Amino acid sequence: MRRLLRALLPAFLLCAARLGADPIPVKVAVVVTFEAGADRGDRPGEFQFWVERENWTQKIDVPGVDHPVLTDGNGTIGVVSGTTVRSSNQIMALALSGVFDFSRTYWVVNGIAGVNPAVASIGSAAWAHYVIDGDVAYEIDAREADASWPYAIVPIGSKTPNQKPTYEKWEPDTMAYPLDPALVGWAYALTKDVQIPDSDQMRAYRASYGGFPNAQRPPFVLCGETFGSCRYWHGKAMTQWASDWTRLWTNGKGVFAMSDMEDQGIAAALSRLSKMGRVDFRRVLFLRTASNYCMQAPRQDVNNSLHSEYAGYIPSLEAAYRVGSRVTHELAARWGEYRDRAPGSN
Numbered sequence: 001m002r003r004l005l006r007a008l009l010p011a012f013l014l015c016a017a018r019l020g021a022d023p024i025p026v027k028v029a030v031v032v033t034f035e036a037g038a039d040r041g042d043r044p045g046e047f048q049f050w051v052e053r054e055n056w057t058q059k060i061d062v063p064g065v066d067h068p069v070l071t072d073g074n075g076t077i078g079v080v081s082g083t084t085v086r087s088s089n090q091i092m093a094l095a096l097s098g099v100f101d102f103s104r105t106y107w108v109v110n111g112i113a114g115v116n117p118a119v120a121s122i123g124s125a126a127w128a129h130y131v132i133d134g135d136v137a138y139e140i141d142a143r144e145a146d147a148s149w150p151y152a153i154v155p156i157g158s159k160t161p162n163q164k165p166t167y168e169k170w171e172p173d174t175m176a177y178p179l180d181p182a183l184v185g186w187a188y189a190l191t192k193d194v195q196i197p198d199s200d201q202m203r204a205y206r207a208s209y210g211g212f213p214n215a216q217r218p219p220f221v222l223c224g225e226t227f228g229s230c231r232y233w234h235g236k237a238m239t240q241w242a243s244d245w246t247r248l249w250t251n252g253k254g255v256f257a258m259s260d261m262e263d264q265g266i267a268a269a270l271s272r273l274s275k276m277g278r279v280d281f282r283r284v285l286f287l288r289t290a291s292n293y294c295m296q297a298p299r300q301d302v303n304n305s306l307h308s309e310y311a312g313y314i315p316s317l318e319a320a321y322r323v324g325s326r327v328t329h330e331l332a333a334r335w336g337e338y339r340d341r342a343p344g345s346n
Contacts, residue, residue, distance in 0.1 A: 023101035027075035027335050028328045031091070031109040032320075033083050033262045035067065044314075046111045047080055049321040054078070064093025076332055081109075081266060084230040088265030095273045103277075104339055106331050107284045109266055110324040112316040113226070113258035115290030116239060117212040122205065122293065122312030123196050123219030125323040126226070126257040127188045128286040131177040131267035132246050134229035142237075151241040155248070162244045176249040177267040180282045184223065186344030187285055191326045192221045196319040205311040208297040215293065219315060221323060224257020225250070226288050228264030234306045239295040258288035283342060287324050291316040 036045035040052055047067075050056070056070035056078050067080035079094060081087040095102055115122060138154040145152035149161050156172075157165025196219035209215035227242045239256075246256035263286055274281035291313045296305035310316075331338055 023098055024071075025075065025101045026077055026105040027339075028106050028108060028331050029077050029079060029102065030324065030328055031079045031081050031107060031266065033081050033087060033111045033260075035080055039070075044317055046317065046320065047078065049317055050078055050325070053321065053325070060099060062094055062097045062099055064097065065090050069094070069099075074332070075335065076328060081262060084261050085265055087262040088269045091266055091269040092273070095269075095278045102273075102279045105279060105283060106328075106338070106342075107270060107279070108287065108324050108328055109263065109285065110287040110289070110320045111260060111262065112291040112310075112313070112320065113260045113288040114234070114292050114294030115215075115258055116224075116243065116256050117209050117215035117293050117295060117297075118243075119214055119224050119255060119257045120222055120290060121215050121217045121219055122202055122290045122310075123198065123315040123319055124217075125191070125194075125196065125219070125221045125287060125289045125319045126224040127184050127191075127222075128226040128258070128263075128288070129179055129181060129184050129223060130225045130246070130250050130254045131179070131263045131286055132225055132227045132242075132249055132254070132256070133172070133175045133177075133264040133268070134227050134242065134245060135231075135264060136172050136175065150244075151237045153241050153245075161241070162248055164248055174268070174271070176246075176254065177264075177271055177281075178250075179284060179286065180342070180344075182344035183283065183285060183342055187287075187327050188221065188223050190330060191323045194221055194319075194323050194326060196220070196322065197315045199311075199315060201311050202315060208300065209293070210298055219290075219312075219319060222257065225254040226258045226260060226263045226286050227256050228260050228262060228267070230261055230265075232261060233259070234294060234296075235302045236295045242294070258290065259294045260288060263288070285327065287320065287327075289316040289319040289323070 032046035035047040055072040059068040070078040140152040142152040206216045243256045246254045273279045291310040296302045
């Protein structure tokens with residue numbers, strides 16, 4: 001009888017939540033940004049390896065969230081946020097739905113990205129200390145901009161690129177979201193030796209990045225900033241912009257590693273929800289893994305680089321799961337210790 005009751009308890013909790021009972025407490029929320037097709041059995045997106053390898057057998061439909069939330073019934077959930085601005089909207093809908101209690105939740109946001117070849121190689125995995133917002137800016141067509149400018153993107157409130165403005169009241173006050181350094185350091189230490197798969201295709205593509213020693217390394221785990229913009233940008237000049245922008249908004253502390261289209265929105269949503277008392281932003285982690293380089297190789301045409309097949313696509317999905325799951329499993333397994341005190345804290 002006790003075994004039967006234990007087996008039925010997760011389903012009972014889901015039904016109770018839908019009937020307006022107390023929200024379901026969440027230990028760990030795993031957030032990815034897209035799934036290419038089905039959750040199982042076809043060409044994978046960011047969600048599929050998690051679904052196939054975790055015991056996420058229960059579905060919960062949340063109003064405002066396009067993809068059903070999956071859960072193991074024991075405190076871990078999997079969420080697909082959607083891309084670009086949709087990611088922010090759906091995370092807000094998820095947290096405000098009342099279905100879940102996120103007050104002590106650890107968030108592991110993970111997905112594939114373009115990697116800065118000066119910092120790392122395809123397949124590599126980077127834990128961020130900062131999430132950088134690359135969307136709020138003045139922009140001039142590069143053909144009309146001052147010829148001395150390295151790119152034609154200027155911070156709002158400034159007159160030239162790479163110049164920090166003095167803000168007016170209508171301008172955004174947050175362009176870099178700092179994450180808890182102790183938690184990030186703990187996650188990195190726990191995962192720095194995780195083996196990430198390599199391939200002949202990746203080795204051949206890495207070899208084309210002469211002059212970029214980190215781009216030619218086998219995949220590895222590192223710490224580096226995630227740079228989010230709703231536009232899919234690419235190329236040498238734009239990579240310089242992302243690098244400069246990261247240094248600018250972190251006061252020289254951050255190093256641009258990974259480019260994506262969602263993290264700035266997810267960070268904005270979670271930061272606002274933290275101020276509302278719905279989540280704890282000190283328990284948020286961002287992990288990005290490199291499916292491609294964000295700029296062309298030295299002897300490669302930029303357009304060909306933009307449209308080339310992602311040599312690191314499957315390995316980057318594998319890296320996201322291998323590295324991310326090491327953290328999620330540890331948090332869930334030692335919940336009695338981490339419920340009230342975050343790992344890495346004094």
